[in-house]
Amino acid sequence: LRIESELRDAPGNGELLLYYQPKVSLRSGRIVGAEALLRWRHPVRGLVSPGVFIPVAEETGSIMALGNWVIEEACRQIARWRDAGVAMPPVAVNLSARQFDRGLPQRMAAVLERHQVHPGQIMLEITESLLVRGADTVIAIMNELVAMGLALALDDFGTGYSSLAYLKKFPISTLKIDRAFVVGLPHEENDCAIARAIVTMAQQLRQEIVAEGVETMEQMTFLRELGCDQLQGYLFSQPVPAADFERMLRGGQ
Ligand code: G
Ligand code: G
Ligand code: MN
Ligand code: NA
Secondary structure (H helix, E strand, C coil): CHHHHHHHHCCCCCCEEEEEEEEEECCCCCEEEEEEEEEEEECCCEEECHHHHHHHHHHHCCHHHHHHHHHHHHHHHHHHHHHCCCCCCCEEEECCHHHCCCCHHHHHHHHHHHHCCCHHHEEEEEEHHHHCCCHHHHHHHHHHHHHHCCEEEEEEECCCCCCHHHHCCCCCCEEEECHHHHCCCCCCHHHHHHHHHHHHHHHHCCCEEEECCCCCHHHHHHHHHHCCCEECCCCCCCCEEHHHHHHHHHHHC
């Protein structure tokens, strides 16, 4: 398939870019984080969504190269912002399970060193599917990353199989409630019950809780009453190019 080879060439061809979406503190209303989201500007197809090409990259093995590009570019951008005197909150990058191998801490250390970025500036977003895969190895890698000063967030929470007892084993500092449960707030009783259970659980585990896909004031009010820490979603901003994110940081606070 052509898309496979095009995807392999995309990093070298300068066709990849990162968009940034703010995470807003419910307490202060300020931007306290950013999620970096990969985009592929294809010469013919236009802007291709990661929902389309990440699964292809995972199947064909090019996810490692793409993932490395994402980590490198996020650190390069953090360094640019630092050099420009922009006060940046931590930037989260999404990791595929395939990237989470024994070499990851070393790769992270090398990129941080190359761009002179403090590990506290980077958060790694992982998904629940990773937790069920060989837990002991995964925990060892996570502990290594956390010992380096990197923070771990569990993305899309609630869509997988993690129970309270299970989650406790992993050094994860942030839970992100999947937008599938946010969309029905505050009218869908099931979504309300799930969101409430996740927040209660996260509080007991002393984890920060971020709600994704927040689009309405009603959802925000409900999540505030639940005790959620941060919100992310179109209510505040879509994912935007770095320059727009910088403008938002300079202007909005
Ligand atoms: O940005 P958008 O909502 O279109 O993203 C679609 C999906 O692609 C989401 O599940 C998101 O987590 C994933 N995604 C976005 N950027 C990256 C990335 O850099 N690496 C990986 N593995 N997934 C990403
Ligand atoms: O899997 P992950 O949670 O990383 O997916 C993030 C995806 O959700 C991105 O594609 C992003 O563009 C999208 N997204 C972010 N905020 C909203 C929102 O408020 N509503 C909807 N429908 N999608 C959103
Ligand atoms: Mn994510
Ligand atoms: Na997410």
